[in-house]
Amino acid sequence: MLDDVAIRIRQNIGIVTAVLLFSILYLLYNLAHPKGFSSAVLVQNGDEIFALAMLAMAQTVPVLASGLDLSVGAVMTMVGCFASYLLTGAAGGTALHLDIFGLHLGLGTFPGGVSGILLGIVICLAIGALAGFVNGCVVVYGRIQPIIATLATGAVYIGIALFLRPTPGGKIDEDLNWALTNSLGDFAATVHIFDDGAAPWFAPVAWIPVPFVLLVLIALLVWVPFRRSVLGRAVYAVGSAEGAAYMSGLPIERAKIAAFTLAGFFAGCGGLFLAIQTSSGNADIPQAGAYTLNSIASVVIGGTSLLGGTGSAIGSIFGAMVLRVISFFFRIFDIAPLLQPLFEGLILLAAVSIGALGVLRVKNTLELFR
Amino acid sequence: MSSASLSLSRDDRPILIAALFILVILVAGTIYTFARFGSAPLLSPTYLLQQLQIGAFLGIVAAGMMMVILIAQIDLSVPWTLAAAAMMATSIGGPLAIPVGLGVGLLVGLVNGIGVAYLRVPSMIFTLGVNAVMRGLMVAHTGGYAPQTGATDLMRMLAGDRTLGIPNALFVWIAVSVLVTIVLQRTTLGRYVYAIGNKEAAAYLAGVDTRRITVICFVLCGLAAALAGVLLAGYSTKAYQGMGDAYLLPSIAAVVIGGTNILGGRGRYLGTLIGVVLIVLLNSVLSIMDMPEAGRQVIYGLVIIFMLLVYGRGERVTS
Incomplete structure (x- = not known):
């Protein structure tokens, strides 16, 4: 029994390290914070973590299949821009129109109210998944290297986002914003369930931030079933030995397309939340790039190998949280804002270098060149 | 000999197609300007030289990037290596400006190379971290504002002036190109670079000090980025925040469009040159069109x- 645990820990050393690192850092953060261990701090942190955590999950899936998705930030931005049109929640609905090549095309009215918002959310997530599906098709049927294919499709998605929102703007329903970016109690009060969140049995969980609940739900309802499906296992197999996976009769093409589609879906979730959180759509190219790069960093910190085949999206969530908590520290320890980027970089470098120190113990140099 | 020319033709195909595509861009752009303005600026040598002058910065960055891509790595630290070199060069000033700028590039390349070659951290993540550190250092150095210092006269002369009607920046680009071509085609270093890109373990077993070569490639890439930064600062008379951001993805794209395999080991410098010209011309046609x-x-x-669908497709996995 103990041996079993030891083996499992050794197999998942990356994710265990990430979880431990996060736990220690977050404990220290809460101890040092004047309002530590309060729901307010948790809620604020949850809001700041969610989008990056989703992008880290998104990046994980193609990385597991030994691909890389440089378009996750672009998909996030594009979905956010769509959301700023579809989630206004205006009572009479929103009139949509398309101005292209000097033409003014009416697209009818998008419904408002609760049903409209729900429909808008579904459409936004579908757009994210579709963008990922297109990535997968370009990679699989175009036989173009993922890193360069997604670099190109990312430019296209950013272009679409810029077309939708040349300047930041749009609007998101205030109730939706309030319900999703606060604690469960506020959520219940906004959507009028559990006696507006005042039910006695509900009180013990009312402090939990909604973003954390969403994160857990998405991980449990989307990632875990995928991980256990044939396609999910095929993704891991493709990442560790594509030729062997092919010879074993695994559906490698479908696995790759599924990996990128899932990445698009996760990135879409991130974009949707970011739009809801900021109540606007913003085709911010530097932000998209920063999110993409941070998603790669999160994946590595979360214990997933960039070579593919080992790791998990759960680890990446913790990787993203570690990255974010580090920036939280700057706020409480009064580190000059000008020095923050330097510290972020140094910590990232230190983290990956310490993780790599194992190479110094390798006896056969040839083992390095895998 | 015949097998050599056959393998050459496999590498030549992307270059030929990319060159044809440049012609298509020129023709389409000229038809557009002729129909709309009744003139053909794209065909005037003055305009083309001006575009190539701007393209020289991208060309130099891409030359360095190619060295790194050929050994199956990537350098994401280019944006802030470029900016840091420019900022340090302008703030030092005087005759030492250019050596100091290039020194920054050399140092960054050295750090990148050691991290990737000796610590075996994937270049994708290590150079990303180095980029963040360089950004942090520069933000701390400049206070987050545009540096007030200006480029030295030599930098301005190299980047902005013309000799015999031809921009000096173009000469620098040509010099870098000749250097890279000679290194890749005529030196053992070039042979090793291709060997490592194809299979590092095999190159190691063949007696190549693959880690040293990897460091050299990263140093060359850092130097190229720094040179581009110094020139760009000379061209715009000063350094500014984020001046390198517009060079990372286009330089990778130029290398790949030129037929260099992103997985390393294959590609010719001529292709990268054509790739840069293609991207520069595409950009200028799009800006003429007010896109x-x-x-x-x-x-x-x-x-x-x-472009990649036409000639960059990988092979199907069948075993």
Whole structure:
């Protein structure tokens, strides 16, 4: 029994390290914070973590299949821009129109109210998944290297986002914003369930931030079933030995397309939340790039190998949280804002270098060149 | 000999197609300007030279990037290596400006190379971290504002002036190109670079000090980025925040459009040269057309995909 645990820990050393690192850092953060261990701090942190955590999950899936998705930030931005049109929640609905090549095309009215918002959310997530599906098709049927294919499709998605929102703007329903970016109690009060969140049995969980609940739900309802499906296992197999996976009769093409589609879906979730959180759509190219790069960093910190085949999206969530908590520290320890980027970089470098120190113990140099 | 020329033709095909595509861009752009303005600026040597002058900065960055891509790595630290070199060069000033700028590039390349070659951290993540550190150092150095110091006269002369009607920046680009071509085709270092890109373990077993070569490639890439930064600061008379951001992805795209395999080991420098010209011309045609940024991004992405679909397709996995 103990041996079993030891083996499992050794197999998942990356994710265990990430979880431990996060736990220690977050404990220290809460101890040092004047309002530590309060729901307010948790809620604020949850809001700041969610989008990056989703992008880290998104990046994980193609990385597991030994691909890389440089378009996750672009998909996030594009979905956010769509959301700023579809989630206004205006009572009479929103009139949509398309101005292209000097033409003014009416697209009818998008419904408002609760049903409209729900429909808008579904459409936004579908757009994210579709963008990922297109990535997968370009990679699989175009036989173009993922890193360069997604670099190109990312430019296209950013272009679409810029077309939708040349300047930041749009609007998101205030109730939706309030319900999703606060604690469960506020959520219940906004959507009028559990006696507006005042039910006695509900009180013990009312402090939990909604973003954390969403994160857990998405991980449990989307990632875990995928991980256990044939396609999910095929993704891991493709990442560790594509030729062997092919010879074993695994559906490698479908696995790759599924990996990128899932990445698009996760990135879409991130974009949707970011739009809801900021109540606007913003085709911010530097932000998209920063999110993409941070998603790669999160994946590595979360214990997933960039070579593919080992790791998990759960680890990446913790990787993203570690990255974010580090920036939280700057706020409480009064580190000059000008020095923050330097510290972020140094910590990232230190983290990956310490993780790599194992190479110094390798006896056969040839083992390095895998 | 015949097998050599056959393998050459496999590498030549992308270059030929990319060159043809440049012609298509020129013709389409000229038809557009002729129909709309009744003139053909794209065919005037003055305009083309001016575009190539701007393209020289991208060309130099791409030359360095190619060295790194050929050994199956990537350098994401280019944006802030470029900016840091420019900022340090302008703030030092005087005759030492250019050596100090290049020194920054050398140092960054050395750090990148050691991290990737000896610590075996994937270059994708290590150079990303180095980029963040360089950004942090520069933000701390400049206080986050645009540096007030200006470029030295030599920097301005190299980047902005013309000799015999030809921009000096173009000469620098040509010099870098000749150097890279000689290194890749005529030196053992070049042979090793291709060997490592194809199979590092095999190169190691063949007696190549693959880690030293990897460091050299990263140093060359850092130097190229720094040179581009110094020149760019000379061209715009000063350094500014984020001046390198517009060079990372286009330089990778130029290398790949030129037929260099992103997985390393294959590609010719001539292709990178053509790739840079293609991207520069595409950009200038799009700006003549008054294309909004949204359309530019979409077209940019579609062109990369299209070019790779024509000749960059990998082989099907069958075993």
